[in-house]
Amino acid sequence: AYYRKLGVDGTPAAPEVNLQPGPDFIVQPASFRWIGNEFLVALGNGNFNSIVLHPMDAEGQPTGPDLRVDDDPGAQIKDRPDLAWNGVAPAVVWSDNRFSPDSTGRAVISLQTCCEDVPPPGPVTGLDWTDPQTLVWAADGSPLHDRVRGDLAVLRGAGGDFTPSVLECRDDLTGNASDEPGPPGAGGDYYLVRGDSECWAGSYDSGEASQSGTRDDGIAASPNACP
8 A cells, every 4th residue: 555645736745655564565455534633544454364553644654553453363354444533533344254254244443532523622711710719711612621820920021922921830620610729919920721632732812803913832832831
């Protein structure tokens, strides 16, 4: 099986890449899908009668080891894999005659990964204090959230550059609240929250036209930012 990256007009943008690990690796028809951060290729290995998943980047280079997904160690024929995707987890189905040499059965396996067709989280709104130690925000559907706290005076002194102002981060918070030592004092701390998931990190931007520039790049450049 070969892979080649193309430009938006369909012209070759990179050399062909041979996805076969060796000359004796006989590949049945392959199937592949983009899963948000890499390609996943399903290959039928004719020499070993197995179904293999091959992860790779957009250049065709492996991003991890191949994974055999069928449970049958025997010599029965397994071929014609086909990948499907539901937005969170891929599944692969293939032809398999392990049950009878005269018939072709079907087998299916599902793997948890991410993240084609799953949109990044939107802006987090409704930040407020329910008491002096509890910061809350509106539910946005994200399973996790990251909260950063920064020095408002430093932010102003840096002309709106968030990088030197970030004080600390709390990442992978569950729910829509964060326990804090107290609300920002007169000196001024700011608090920003973004949605997070196993697929994507959201944005600290408000999404409002009144916001000047983006917050994300400056916060990400700080050594105190969330990973």
